[in-house]
Amino acid sequence: MKVRNLVLFVPVLALLASACGDDEDDSFDASLYAGTYAGTWTNTGNGTTGPATIASTAAVEAKSASRAPVFGGTSGGRGAPPAVTIAGVFDDERATVKGSDDLFGNYNVTIEKDGKITGLMENMAGGLIPKLSYTGTLTKSTLDADYQVTFNDNSTANSVLKMTK
Secondary structure (H helix, E strand, O other), X not given: OHHHHOOOOHHHHHHHHHOOOOOOOOOXXXXXXXXXXXXXXXXXXXXXXXXXXXXXXXXXXXXXXXEEEEEOOOEOOEOXXXXXXXXXXXXXXXXXXXXXXXXXXXXXXXXXXXXXXXXXXXXXXXXXXXXXXXXXXXXXXXXXXXXXXEOOOOOEEEEEEEEEO
């Protein structure tokens, strides 16, 4: 079901949640984002919603972070996507996660110093979702994103993610 697949991008987005900072020296401080974010994802077209929780850790000296997201809700009798753990790196200017795997396909996600998030994933879930793009904002207490999924038939679905820490 299409709605189930809308939440698959969130683990990568969440990985970046600890890689952005608003501290006085104007550089990323991943430690501000370690902890647990909780909230909901909502398909704005049909109102389907479910809980989302993301546990984040950061190794500041190593400039690395990891995330373990868990999503609830069902669609069409299917359960939530499997929990995954992802890892990435950051520097003082921005966080960028680029890679490829079976679940997320080819992904490229960036969070700028000011907390602006942009992301693109292609060929997700073995090609079930050709494209997922999103924008959002990250602060040390919230993670908000708007995202659009493009399906194989070129139809789209729009959703939002709202989380607090």
